[in-house]
Amino acid sequence: MPPPSLANGHVSNESSHNDAGLRSDFVAYKELQHNEIRIAEIDPVTADSRSEQVSGRLIHVPRDQPPAYQALSYAWGRPSKRETGYILLDGIKHPVTRTLEAALHRLRHEDGQKKLLIWVDALCINQNDLGEKAREVERMRPIYERAEQVSVWLGEHSEDSPLAWKLLKELHVASNLTTVIQSHRLRAFDALKDLFRREYWWRIWVVQEVNSNENTVVYCGEDHMSWSDLLQASGRIEKATRIILDAVYHDQPHSIYTLTSGGPRNLRIQRHSNTRADEKKLPLLVDLLYSHESKLSSEDVDKVYALVGLSLDRETFGAIDYSLPARLVYIHTAKYIITQTECLNVICRQNNDDNPLSLPSWVPDWQRRLLFPHHRVMHMQFREPSYEAAGTTKAKFSWPPWTNNSEVLQASGFTVCTVKDVAHPFYCPIDERDIRPTLVAFHGWWEFFANAKGSTIDDCEAFQRTFCGGTWAPRYEEFGREDPSQRVSQFVRLLWKMFPRLIDGMPPLPTTPLEEGIDDVELEKRAKGTVAAAALRMHGKRLVVTESKLVGFAPMAARAGDKIVVLFGCNFPVVLRQLEPKAKCLQVDGKFYGGERMSWALIGEIYVDGIMYGAAMRNLNAGKYTEESYYIH
Incomplete structure (x- = not known):
């Protein structure tokens, strides 16, 4: 504080x-x-x-x-x-x-x-x-x-919050979750969702406060519940995701996520812990930053400082110094994480912020400053199985002394290809249940893909993998319960119904038979849920195609001429953009540095179909690519 x-x-x-x-x-x-x-x-x-x-x-x-x-x-x-x-x-x-x-x-x-x-x-x-x-x-x-x-x-009761507390208490002691869930109306679940969205849950310092003591009691108006009981009740909600999905929120992935991961579960520092942190098993600072990146703080530096004391890195991170500007704290944090982990994944967290601190492009801005305030852009960090674009390599990096305050990251890797063309970006509306913009974007992306690459069966399978960035985030997998190949069929089904004229002129898109034994009402319900979930994956992204006809799921800022690069020690390929070369000769602390060096800006991580699990690394070892250094500003 x-x-x-x-x-x-x-x-x-x-x-x-x-x-x-x-x-x-x-x-x-x-x-x-x-x-x-x-x-x-x-x-x-x-x-x-x-x-x-x-x-x-x-x-x-x-x-x-x-x-x-x-x-x-x-x-x-x-x-x-x-x-x-x-x-x-x-x-x-x-x-x-x-x-x-x-x-x-x-x-x-x-x-x-x-x-x-x-x-x-x-x-x-x-x-x-x-x-x-x-x-x-x-x-x-x-x-x-x-x-x-x-x-x-948490504050005084609102009009409906007593309904939320009643539901929580019943879930905590229920022997049959289905019975409890089906006995409550939508109003009770909306009340619980509102309770889990109260501002308290989004304060960064709260993470430390509730994880420092095993005897914590939560009060709301005249109601109260122990912290451990509240965590257990919300954990039972997570176990009942499918039941709630079918009975309440079939086309609202945001609402499902709020119920299953919001509220008290949003403050845990260890995923499977219901009590305070085990001093011997504290998480890494980088993991805490990932878990709590959506929290709010009035001071930019607190997005880091509020978590250091709860991390395994508290003895080695360095002094907490509130006299330092946030810009230097964030740069120090990025350097520290890269050095400690020998991994460059952290640089991929920089995505779709407006950069008021003038940070180098490889340094994440941990404050919640997004160009799209209603929906965060979903990263590829939490995929199962995890991506390994650079295989098991460790990062090769430095901060050359001849650069401005050593704020340029020198990283080794290799260029895979150059972006040739890009599709229109997609911005999810406030309410993902309005699936029309998502369907129109899907149609445009498929036309772009088919014209750039083709529409064979293999092409269609590549498109199915690519248009949502490979595997879906685990928290939205419940909305894709069917065979993944049926997701495209869900889109086509709804396109036929809502935009038949678009279908008439669309390149043929092979589909798979939908599940038998389910009536049309249920099929449409599932299809709308699938599209709503896909909207949050597609949000803030665009498709790209390279000169060698690789296809990627890229940040919306990507454009033709950008390079797709695999950096050693990074699980995800990245998009880099060439900047003007720096000076040929520099003198720093009496030492002379010569030679022109190409400068790059990091645009963000990218899913590229076919190279997410080490294929590019194998091609490097076979001599197809050449290792080089990138000076990222």
Whole structure:
């Protein structure tokens, strides 16, 4: 949680650790001694004070031997929707967010006797003392670890959220998932989907807070559930994916994904863990970055810093330094990951961002800044089986000293081919259930493919593999339950029904018989589900064909003349674009560097049919290609 004063002066848009805009100048903070933390001591509710304002005081306690206390995990809300409330500290009005006021109102004891001891960032760190703020931010995890309980506050109930809690509780204890699911209407599942989309689940710091303590309780209005029970209930939803698919969301892959992977499961640091992280089995930082790339943070650097302490790399990553600009932090992170893993897969995460930090093209921008805010572009990282375009090779790389601040990646590999032509890119509409744009794009891509390559049976099979990037992402496989070859048949079936004129002029596309014993209504239902899922795979992409008639599923920014390159130590081929050559002679630190070097920009990863599992590497070894160095800016 960074000091807000180092955040270019703006107030947090979601993190509860930036509250300078709400602090009161008249709250007197006593200086923390070396081994102290502050705790908020909140007065209990009495018969006469049930509706009165939250009141209390701040006390100092030993950091290593504190009394039993809770630690609060919550979200502020976006600035445009954030309201200011207040509590009484030592009888003085103290401004806080309405979210915090409501949380303390809910959590304070109602026995009239016992005071609530709770650590809250907005109260227990003196936001006006930059030195204290920097020190306490570094010590956040132990504070949550030592708490008797971490209390998660999701907010007050909405109109339908009680339906979601009822469904969760029934799923947690149900012996028959089908019975429970079929007994609830669409409204209950939509309510659960909305609950799992609350802003709390998208805060990056929450990942650390809920994974630092085994005793975590989640509160929403008057309802509550232990964190472990909530994880188990949401895990049962994942097991019932097919049931929910058939009964509720047959053509809404986004909704299915929200239910099966959103909410509490979206915050796990280890896929199969329902409790806090095993200190001996912490994930790599790069895996955490992949898992939580969609989280939000008010400070760009927190997309990295909030995860370092939970990773296997926490001792070797280097110092957490909030005085560094995000650009340098992101470059350091990319260099660190490449060096530690001897792998270049991380450079492929750069895709479809507008690059406000002016990052080198090989450095991912971990902040969620996408050109397409409604749907993320799906990467090829999570395919089964995993792609191995470069075989088992390790990356050959360096950051030459003669380049600008060593920000140019020198990587070895070989050029496979040059892009000759590109199809129109596809941008999925907000609601993937509107399948008409997807069908039209599919038609255009097939015409492009058939004209460029052909329409034989082998060509059609290559198209079926290529138009969604090879194998589908596992989370959408439920929408392609039939034989993969039937996916094209699903598209053709719907094209015939919705756009018969397009079919009349389309190059012939062989199809396979659809599954027997299923009525037309069910067949159409499955077809719409398949197309809706394909839309999210096709989103932000385009087909390309090379001079040697290889076909690829490329970033929408790809264009004719780009090179398709296999870099050693990278599971995916990449698209590189030639830039102007750099100077022929440079002098750095008294050393002279001569020779013209070609410069390249990374456009992104690409699926190229036929070379995703080492075929290009075998051709390199056979002398078809030539190894060379690429200077990627």
